[in-house]
Amino acid sequence: MLIIDCPFCGPRAESEFAYGGEGGIARPLATETLTDEQWGDYVFMRSNPKGLHHEQWRHASGCGKWFNALRDTLTYRFHGTWKIGAEPPEAFTRRVQPAAPVGETVVEGLAR
Numbered sequence: 428m429l430i431i432d433c434p435f436c437g438p439r440a441e442s443e444f445a446y447g448g449e450g451g452i453a454r455p456l457a458t459e460t461l462t463d464e465q466w467g468d469y470v471f472m473r474s475n476p477k478g479l480h481h482e483q484w485r486h487a488s489g490c491g492k493w494f495n496a497l498r499d500t501l502t503y504r505f506h507g508t509w510k511i512g513a514e515p516p517e518a519f520t521r522r523v524q525p526a527a528p529v530g531e532t533v534v535e536g537l538a539r
């Protein structure tokens with residue numbers, strides 16, 4: 428069983444949580460000045476890294492609060508969780524982007 432460490436409640440079973448998509452995506456401030464392409468990028472474009480991924484999760488069957496997580500998409504291992512607006516764990520700041528195979532595009536997903 429996968430255990431997720433809710434920063435408010437502590438370690439709980441994965442079945443209590445809901446995935447909320449990629450973390451760290453800020454809504455543009457002046458949306459009326461965006462082009463359709465820029466708005467589409469904000470709404471739909473997400474990174475899909477092989478490795479560490481900044482995500483947002485909600486403790487749906489617990490405290491109900493949202494929080495950030497750094498999870499490895501290959502192993503499912505959580506490298507840290509932290510409250511929205513709080514400083515991320517050290518693993519988040521020293522993460523290393525894997526090199527992209529030839530012919531693939533590197534997506535800057537964790538640097539936002």
Ligand SMILES: [Zn+2]
Nearest residue numbers: 433436486490
């Ligand atoms: Zn909780």
